[in-house]
Amino acid sequence: MSFVCPQCLETGSLEITQAIQLPEDECSGDLMLQVIECTQCHFTGLAVYAEERHSALDTIDWKHIGYRVAAADLAAVRHLIRNCPDPLNPHCTCASHAHLVRLDASGCWQGLVEFEVEGDFAMRMIA
Numbered sequence: 001m002s003f004v005c006p007q008c009l010e011t012g013s014l015e016i017t018q019a020i021q022l023p024e025d026e027c028s029g030d031l032m033l034q035v036i037e038c039t040q041c042h043f044t045g046l047a048v049y050a051e052e053r054h055s056a057l058d059t060i061d062w063k064h065i066g067y068r069v070a071a072a073d074l075a076a077v078r079h080l081i082r083n084c085p086d087p088l089n090p091h092c093t094c095a096s097h098a099h100l101v102r103l104d105a106s107g108c109w110q111g112l113v114e115f116e117v118e119g120d121f122a123m124r125m126i127a
């Protein structure tokens with residue numbers, strides 16, 4: 001699975017190199033935090049894949065957003081994912097999961113609030 005790089009726009013050069021699954025919250029079904037890297041220009045960033053529940057319509061929507069973040073924040077996330085013994089288990093109780101799962105008052109994941117986000121972009125997949 002490859003994506004369009006927001007920096008060099010080279011088709012399909014953006015890859016997901018690390019991922020950690022987070023538990024469902026009040027707003028999302030599947031929730032995954034990903035580290036993305038371009039094989040052409042070496043752009044690196046984070047991406048969040050989230051399923052949104054629309055119980056009224058009984059449908060599930062999803063969104064996949066990429067984020068440009070400060071190098072120190074990216075390094076911190078890579079470190080957290082690397083230290084998790086079971087990254088694809090949303091109910092893992094390790095310190096990395098505990099650190100990344102922060103919910104707001106309405107029970108929704110706070111996303112990247114603690115990180116320095118410099119911009120975001122849509123993750124466009126190349127079939």
Ligand SMILES: [Zn+2]
Binds near residue numbers: 042
């Ligand atoms: Zn690139």
Ligand SMILES: [Zn+2]
Binds near residue numbers: 087092
């Ligand atoms: Zn974990």
